[in-house]
Amino acid sequence: xxxxxxxxxxxxxxxxxxxxxxxxxxxxxxxxxxxxxxxxxxxxxxxxxxxxxxxxxxxxxxxxxxxxxxxxxxxxxxxxxxxxxxxxxxxx
Numbered sequence: 001x002x003x004x005x006x007x008x009x010x011x012x013x014x015x016x017x018x019x020x021x022x023x024x025x026x027x028x029x030x031x032x033x034x035x036x037x038x039x040x041x042x043x044x045x046x047x048x049x050x051x052x053x054x055x056x057x058x059x060x061x062x063x064x065x066x067x068x069x070x071x072x073x074x075x076x077x078x079x080x081x082x083x084x085x086x087x088x089x090x091x092x
Contacts, residue, residue, distance in 0.1 A: 004030070004060050004063065005029075006028060006029050006030055008025070008026070008081075010022060011023045022077075025077060025079075026079055026080065027068055027078060027079075027080065028041050028042075028043040028080065028081040028082075028083065029060055029063075029080075031057075042061050043080055043082060044061070044080060047082075047084050
C-alpha cells in the first residue's frame with residue numbers, strides 16, 4: 001500500500017487588466033504513519049516535528065521531489081512548502 005502523497009497550496013493573483021495567473025505554488029511531501037495513525041508532513045522543515053522515522057522521511061521526500069520536479073515545475077517557480085516559514089506560522 002502506498003501511503004505517500006503531497007499537499008499543494010496555489011495562490012492566484014489578478015493583474016490590473018483583470019487577468020488571473022498563479023502567483024505562488026508550493027507543495028509539501030507527506031506520508032501516512034501508524035501508531036497513532038495520522039498524516040505526517042515530511043517537508044524539510046518538519047512542521048509537525050519528527051513524526052516518521054528519518055530513513056522513511058528522507059526516502060519519501062526524495063521520491064516526491066523527483067516526481068514533482070520531473071516536468072520542470074521548479075523552473076516554473078514551484079517550490080517546497082516550508083510551513084514554518086509562512087507569515088504567522090507557529091511551530092509546536
